Amino acid sequence: MPDTEPKCPNCGIEGIEHFASKRSVQSSQTREPWFFVIYCDACGHVYSIMPKHVFAETRTRVVVREESDDQTSKD
Numbered sequence: 001m002p003d004t005e006p007k008c009p010n011c012g013i014e015g016i017e018h019f020a021s022k023r024s025v026q027s028s029q030t031r032e033p034w035f036f037v038i039y040c041d042a043c044g045h046v047y048s049i050m051p052k053h054v055f056a057e058t059r060t061r062v063v064v065r066e067e068s069d070d071q072t073s074k075d
């Protein structure tokens with residue numbers, strides 16, 4: 001486990017619990033999200049935007065609460 005908590009560059013809050021995710025459902029014929037937006041739930045600063053396939057590859061180091069809605073694999 002990494003011991004470095006994510007830190008918001010805008011308001012300075014630390015901790016993965018303050019980073020929320022939203023998925024884009026815009027303009028998709030399959031209703032699949034194109035990308036995920038990771039943002040600070042304290043100030044709304046956008047921390048990262050990841051295309052869906054990149055999100056899947058990097059999800060081991062970026063933990064997102066809504067992941068279980070879309071990823072059925074368990075760690």
Ligand SMILES: [Zn+2]
Binds near residue numbers: 008010011042045
């Ligand atoms: Zn913030």
